Amino acid sequence: MPEHRLKSLTPLGHDKPKTTTHGPITITEIVDVALASLAIRRDQAKAFTMAATAIGIPLPEPGHYKANSTYRAFWLGPEQWMVEAPFASHEDIVAVLRPAFGATASITEQTDAWVRFDVVGSDLPTMFERLCAFDLRRHGSGSSTRTMIEHLGCYIVIHSDEKFSVIGPRSSAHSIDHALLTAAKSAF
Amino acid sequence: MIINHPLLGPRDAQEFVYLGDASLIGRPDGMTEGAVDAFHDYLYLRDNPAGEHRELWYHEQGDRSWLVVTRNTVTHEVVSVEIARDVARKMGRSK
Amino acid sequence: MTQIRRISGGRIDRSKTLNFTFDGKAYSGHPGDTLASALLANGVQLMGRSFKYHRPRGPIASGSEEPNALVELRNGARQEPNTRATVAELFEGLEAKSQNRWPSLSFDAMSINDRLSSFLTAGFYYKTFMWPASLWEKLYEPLIRHAAGLGSLSKQDDPDSYDKGFLHCDLLVIGAGPSGLAAALTAGRAGARVILADEDFTFGGRLNAETLAIGSDSGADWAVKTAAELVTLPNVRLMSRTTILGAFDHGIYSAVERVSDHLAVPMDGKPRQILWRIYSKRAILTAGAIERPIAFENNDRPGIMLAGALRAYANRWGVAVGDRLAVFTNNDDxxxxxxxxxxxxxxxEALIDTRANAATVNGLRHIRGGEVVNSSGRLGLTxxxxxMANGGTDIIPVNALGVxxxxxxxxxxxxxxxxRPVWDDAIAAFVPGADGPAGLSAAGAASGAFSTHAALQTGTMEAVKALAALGIAAKPIEIPKAEDAPVSITPIWYVRSGKGRAWIDQQNDVTVKDVKLAHQENFRSVEHLKRYTTLGMATDQGKTSNILGLAIMAELTGKPIPDTGTTIYRPPYTPVAMGALGGRSRGEHFKPTRLTPSHKWATEQGAIFVEVGMWLRTQWVPKPGETTWRQSVDREVSATRQSVGICDVTTLGKIDIQGTDAGLFLDRVYANTFSTLGFGKVRYGLMLREDGIVMDDGTTARLGEHEYVMTTTTANAVPVFRHLEYCRQVLWPDLDVQLISTTEAWAQYSVAGPNARKLLEKLVDQDISNEAFPYMACGEISVCGGLRARLFRISFSGELAYEIAVPTRYGDAMIRALVEAGQEFDAVVYGTEALGVMRVEKGHVAGNELNGQSTALNMGLGKMVSKKKDSIGMVLSQREGLNQDDGLRLVGVKPVDPSKLLTAGSHFIAHGKSTVxxxxxxWLTSVVFSPNLGHSIALGYLKNGSARLGERIRTINLLAKTEVEVEIVSPHFIDPEGERLRA
Incomplete structure (x- = not known):
């Protein structure tokens, strides 16, 4: 990336990501992840899958999340995924992915469209059942879905029993942060 | 209400937006003779059954799939849920 | 005061004492007490005054069905009216007050109503307050409002928070009495996900109020043991203090959990209550049964209760409601x-049994074939x-009676x-019918199985059946030995005697006579009976009274009860605090907000924000010395038109459209043509609904061969995206086109005004001269030494203008860089008001014109609708009705007298025509003050407007009472040739 003189802010409007702890729960704003949406162009499924395999992008089933060494991905909708990569090496993520996929995919930068909070702690379902209708206790590690949290469409990624990610619209970062903390206080 | 999403399983209807009669899938061709009449019937003439009704729902707070939900308007029972794109293709819609 | 009515036993913790007050007087009780049990233990029977006649009343029940003992709890902002003393859990320091009395509970001036009762019978509202109509607003309504209602509100903000949540289970068990516990245990042991909810603060239901054994344990101990096993099962969730409020479609139940009601103040961060939405696959109703009274003259005195309540107070709470009791019954229980x-x-003192043939009970005075015909005692039963069966009467001194x-x-x-409930003659009561909520069955007393054994048995078997339907094999629990007495009852609803009032519904002061009056006046269906007499309304919803009312109506009409029918219940089961329904959606967090990338900067500048959907947008940015919004807005507009202004336009929807058919797709969804748009170019697009009405407008830029980015209006970003997905998935499923929203990914600023290019040249790394980057060009550029950005040369204001977009994380830095670079040009940051002024000056349509009723033709954009291709709305936009020559057309409007201000919403009325x-x-759609022209201007829809330029007409607003003569002009007030745009 060329040097420029503009300074970035986190979705919550600070220089550094915010971390909040309440009881057994820690909520951390995550900013070191680049995101791009990846959609299959018509009749390109085979070539698309080969390209993804070649560069190491997992293509999880509906309702799931999968991680490889550099790339992680969650399912967005039919024939569409969200790809995660380290921000430091993938700030212009589309420029990195485009050569790998060529005309097989529609690729769109999504890095700054979202705010991501990682929530770590024990018994997360007890906190999250105050936030969304998704049946968290029925869906284990590797599940991912979009659902409503405080009227906002957010993705939830279940990494493990003790770590969830919430990925929501960036402009509502404050509202989501407040909802998470309120739920943590209500539950614990 | 619960809608059993074909890909994602049971979901609260709060996540969806309702459009209306699934007959909307059969949009006439606007460039043919008599298109005004065809569009009038398409847009304004609807059955209003007391019983099973096929309707379009959109998973707005989910995966953004359009679905065809067959619902009993008397009992609210959801009889079947299909991906609208598959239904449209079966009806011969393409480009 | 000592607890003079406290006796031995009960499931209260006598090792601790809780102090509380009632009407300012100090009392004590124990953990495990309700407010009602503690007051009764202290010899207090009088707890309230009745709604209509202000009769002295005490509790008649020991649970949530209580109609009488409504009190105000706590004080200050936490004051809560109309809570039932019978379910209010006692805590240290509880303050309770009686209601509906003045000046005091023992002397209530309004009890004069009791003397006037002959005027206040059923339907008195309808009869008394009809005429003269002139008295309604001034006299009757204020009078009724003053007298109506029981408790009083604190009129302060509720200091507590409320939460909501979502739970999932295979089996929901509603009520934790013997059948509920048996059902939960059966399902829990089978590994099913079970929720067992009970409104009480302890499990066991009636087992706590009775002395019957289960196996070798007392019923109450069996409940404790069973609950203890359930707690160890990770698949079972026990929810006490949780009332199931309602059954909804597809196995969804609502519940309220009273997390902190039993505490003086909720613990830090904890909600007072949680409203749960429970998703169940199956549910079992094990909510038990509710005892019903027998009506007789003056049966409403404090001390007269349901017999089961007297029994519960004695067994569960160690309270003898009186020291000389009698029981009046028609059945074995x-x-x-x-x-x-x-x-x-x-x-x-006596057991008065209406059944002359009842088996003799030894050891007490058993009056068979007797009836209680009246009672005495001013503030309590004496x-x-x-x-007697032989017709003689006996006066028996008692201070409590169980009925x-x-x-x-x-x-x-x-x-x-x-x-629809169905009548069961064997128990003389309604039982749940077969057409209840899908997936719900009933067990135990709720299903009419009244014995303890039957409760355990049916609870177990219903659980086995429910799980079998889910493919889960459950083994019935071994049923311990328990009482299995048959029901023996001879129905009797009211005692025929005297002329006094016999009370059916004590909450609404409905008497046997009122039912007779309703019958006489032909309000005979149960639904009419309810509305005419108010039977079964208010907080208890007739849990103890409905059946009496309809049984008496059945008798009067000569029809059997099943033919008379019954009213049915609707949610909520018991009253719910509005706070619980609102949950977290209060105050600042009523709904989520969306903040723009310049929000932090704008806040520092003291900007005024306006809500646009969930967005908070800068409305204007006041400078020191400006005292009115117009001063700020006029300055922002003038400075932009004279030099340069900056505006955050991030909120406009942005949709990334890619695929080999993207151009074709745009041709279908826009009325005008897009497939001919060159690379690096932007075009204005008009989107119609299928019915030919304009849906939205915006610009779409072509960034690559198969890559476009569409902008939508702020308000329509979500509906347009939904519509595009509909077109893509449903209408043309094989088009190669993929969509994703990028609204939030880019911080986008408009830079407008004659010096816009000069300002941007200081920041943009590339050549953006008019030759290199002409009007309607777009492209990927970099700013400030290499940050990736997008530039669009588009204008809403009519000035030389650009929109520049950077990744959102740099949005804050970008607004600061723009403001700094603009200093030498006296650049301003303008808000939505100035934006609005400039677009009206330029004649651009926006929300007020895109009103869901207007066509492209109405807007003067009729030629944009291409008929050479099929697009959404093209065909129906040609309908005759939408194409009348004298139809509405967008026009510009200015006042003939420039000093006159126009009012939005005013209607055009020609000179000489009456205002009809x-x-x-x-009408005028949008009105602004143009600082450039120095007067008010407007856009409007005028019949045959394009042919009426130059005409003078009146604009009249009957609400604002304004009338201004205006001249119809072109909607393009500024730079009609568009020279500035291309400069």
Missing amino acids: GVRSALDLQAKGINV SITVR SGGWNPNLNIASHQRG AAHDDG
Whole structure:
């Protein structure tokens, strides 16, 4: 990336990501992840899958999340995924992915469209059942879905029993942060 | 209400937006003779059954799939849920 | 005061004492007490005044069905009216007050109503307050409002928070009495996900109020043991203090959990209550049964209760409501109550049994074939009058009377989806019918299975059946030995005697006479009976009274009860605090907000924000010395037109459209053509609904061969995206086009004004001269030494203008860089008001014109609708009705007298025509003050408007009472040739 003189802010409007702890729960704003949406162009499924395999992008089933060494991905909708990569090496993520996929995919930068909070702690379902209708206790590690949290469409990624990610619209970062903390206080 | 999403399983209807009669899938061709009449019937003439009704729902707070939900308007029972794109293709819609 | 009525036993913790007050007087009780049990233990029977006649009343029940003992709890902002003392859990320092009395509970001036009762019978509202009509607003309504209602609100903000949440289970068990516990245990042991909810703060239901054994344990101990096993099962969730409020479609139940109601103040961060939405695959209603009274003259005195309640107060709470009791019954369970009370050492003076042939009960005075015909005592019961089988009467001094008219299965929830209860002669009560909520069955007393054994048995078997339907094999639990007595009852609803009032519904002061009056006046269906007499309304919803009312109506009409029918219940089961329904959506967090990338900067500048959907946008940015919004807005507009202004336009929807058919797709969704748009170019697009009405407008830029980015209006970003997905998935499923929203990914600023290019040249790394980057060009550029950005040369203001977009994380830095670079040009940051002024000056349509009723033709954009291709709305936009020559057309409007201000929403009425709808020629859609022209200007829809330029007409606003003469002009007030745009 060329040097420029503009300074970035986190979705919550600070220089550094915010971390909040309440009881057994820690909520951390995550900013070191680049995101791009990846959609299959018509009749390109085979070539698309080969390209993804070649560069190491997992293509999880509906309702799931999968991680490889550099790339992680969650399912967005039919024939569409969200790809995660380290921000430091993938700030212009589309420029990195485009050569790998060529005309097989529609690729769109999504890095700054979202705010991501990682929530770590024990018994997360007890906190999250105050936030969304998704049946968290029925869906284990590797599940991912979009659902409503405080009227906002957010993705939830279940990494493990003790770590969830919430990925929501960036402009509502404050509202989501407040909802998470309120739920943590209500539950614990 | 619960809608059993074909890909994602049971979901609260709060996540969806309702459009209306699934007959909307059969949009006439606007460039043919008599298109005004065809569009009038398409847009304004609807059955209003007391019983099973096929309707379009959109998973707005989910995966953004359009679905065809067959619902009993008397009992609210959801009889079947299909991906609208598959239904449209079966009806011969393409480009 | 000592607890003079406290006796031994009960499930209270006597090792701790809780102090509380009632009407300012200090009392004490124990953990495990309700407010009602503690007051009764202290010898207090009088707890309230009735709604209409202000009769002295005490509790008649020991649970949530209580109609009388409504009190105000706590004080200050936490004051809560109309809570039932029978379910209010006692805590240290509880303050309670009686209601509906003045000046005091023992002397209530409004009890004069009781003397006027002949004027206040059923339907008195309808009869008394009809005429003269002139008195309604001034006299009757204020009078009724003053007298109506029971408790009083604190009128302060509720200091507590409320939460909501979502739970999932295979089996929901509603009520934790013997059948509920058996059902939960059966399902829990089978590994099913179970939720067992009970409104009480302890499990066991009636087992806590009775002395019957289960196996070798007392019922109450069996409940404790069973709950203890359930707690160890990770698949079972026990929820006490949780009321199931309603049954909804597809196995969804609502519940309220009272997390902190039993505490003086909720613990830090904890909600007062949680409203749960429970998703169940199956549910079992094990809510028990509710005892019903028998009506007789003056049966509403404090001290007269349901027999089961007297028994519960004695067994569960160690309270003898009186020291000289009697029981009045028509069934065996009333006999059991009398024996239980006697066994507690309480003096039972008489057991009055309406059944002449009842088996003799030894050891007490059993008056068979007798009836209680009246009672005495001003503020509490002192004696009852009993009519013997032989017709003689006896006055028996007692200070408490238990009445049992039988038990009604508590089928409330089973009727929430219009499930019709069915009559069961064997128990003389309604039981849940087969048409209740899908997936719900009933067990135990709720299903009419009244014995303890039957409760355990049916609870177990219903659980096995429910799980079998889910493919889960469950083994029935071994049923311990328990009482299995048959029901013996001879129905009687009211005692025929005297002329006094016999009360059916004590909450609404409905008497037997009122039912007779309703019958006489032909309000005979149960639904009419309810509305005419108010029977079964208010907080208890007739849980103890409905059946009496309809049984008496059945008798009057000469029809059997099943033919008379019954009213059905709807949610909520018991009253719910509005706070619980609102949950977290209060105050600042009523709904989520969306903040723009310049929000932090704008806040520092003291900007005024406006809500646009969930967005908070800068409305204007006041400078020191500006005292009115117009000063700020005029300055922002003038400075932009004279030099340069900056505006955050991030909120406009941005949709990334890619695919080999993207151009074709745009041709289909826009009325005008896009497939011909060159790379690096932007075009204005008009989107129609299928009915030919304009849906939205915006610009779409072509960034690559198969890559476009569409902008939508802020308000329509979500609906347009939904519409595009509909077109892509449903209408043309094989088009190669992929969509994703990028609204939030880019911080986008408009830079407008003659110096816009000069300002941007200081920041943009590339050549953006007019030659290199002409009007309607777009492209990927970099700013400030290499940050990736997008530039669009588009204009909403009519000035030389650009929109520049950077990744959102740099949005804050970008607004600061723009402001800094603009200093030498005296650049301003303008808000939505100035934006609005400039677009009206330029004649651009926006929300007020895109009103969901207007066509492209109305907007003067009719030629944009291409008929050479099929697009959404093209065909129906040609309908005759939308293409009348004299139809509405967008026009510009200016006042003939420039000093006159126009009012938005004013209607056009021609000179010489009266101000009636028939002469309506259209209306002003958008009105602004143009600082450039120095007067008010407007856009409007005017009939045949394009042919009326130069005409003078009146604009009239009947609400604002304004009339201004205006001249119709072109909507393009500024730079009609568009020279500035291309400069």
